[in-house]
Amino acid sequence: MVYGSEAIHPTNLDYGAPRVRAYDEQGAEASLEDTMDQLDEARDVALLRSAKYQQALRRYHSHRVRGQAFNVGDLVLGLIQSNKDRHKLSLLWEGPYVIAEVLRPGVYKLKTIDGEVFANAWNIE
Template sequence: MPFFMVYGSKAILPTDLDYGASWVRTYNEQGAKTSLEDAMDQLDKAHDVALLHSAKYQQALRRYHSRLVQGRAFNVGDLVLLLVQSNKNHHKLSPPWEGPYIIVEVLQLGTYELKTIYGKVFVNAGNIEQLRPFYP
């Protein structure tokens, strides 16, 4: 089917030519022209069917993914871990998370101002993608 969708005709294998497949032997030029017109109609139909299957697959994939995604939000005072942004002075066995930090303020949906447990406030806000809940 993909070969037909790209080239508009069936694939002719070298073995079909060598051993004289019946559809290769019955080929004539006049019939090929009408056959090409029919094939173009079939190509449009095959293209529409492929688009329909692709859309159906993407919808199913989106439903599956949305089912597994869980919303996450933090409140002021929650303890969180922050993803390490720089690997400088870290080796491969270093933990990927640092903290715990306390959420001081919710700046926007998904953006938080953090401070250390010792009271130092971060200038850069933490994005929800870089935060994980901390369970003491």
Template sequence: MVLWSLRTTPSQATSYTPFFMVYGFEAILLTDLDYGAPRIRAYDEQGAKASHEDAMDQLDEARDIALLCLAKYQQELRRYHNQWVGDRTFNVRDLVLRLMQSNKDCHKLSPP
């Protein structure tokens, strides 16, 4: 259920769902089938093939748009990060704080 939720939720970076980016159309949820969503009631078997071909033509355009949105999102994140984190340079003989931790009572999944 968690994976299904993640795959059908629009990404903030691309504004598309991962399911759409892979298959070219939005997933039909089980609740849509149970409660007869308008999209399910309006389904037409003969027109489905033609609409699927149209959707495949638009998929490349949607992927290009998602790529541009992702690049913009990453630039905004980089700008925000650089605004709050400054560069640090160290010279020879600078004093730095080094935390010495013992590995006693630690297992391989313990945080460093």
């Protein structure tokens, strides 16, 4: 019933225990306000630390990722998009496919080994 503080027994109230006599209503309210201010500050500090961590993680990842560019005629594998009838031992990739055309950096037209060109373009990002 009393979260974060010690309970006062009714006998302490009746006989005027030192803890009850030393209680100051205004001091308790001021202490509560100070605690609430510190709580808001702690939340702000945690938010800033989290943002700083996310930035460092993003910078680390961006530094480690290498860009990939393909030329016409390169062989590539395509990620299987559908999860239908799949289990944990299913293959993740299908292909190989041949790069038929480079539409712009990162966007390619693919064709099968037999020469059948797909209608849609594939984005490697």
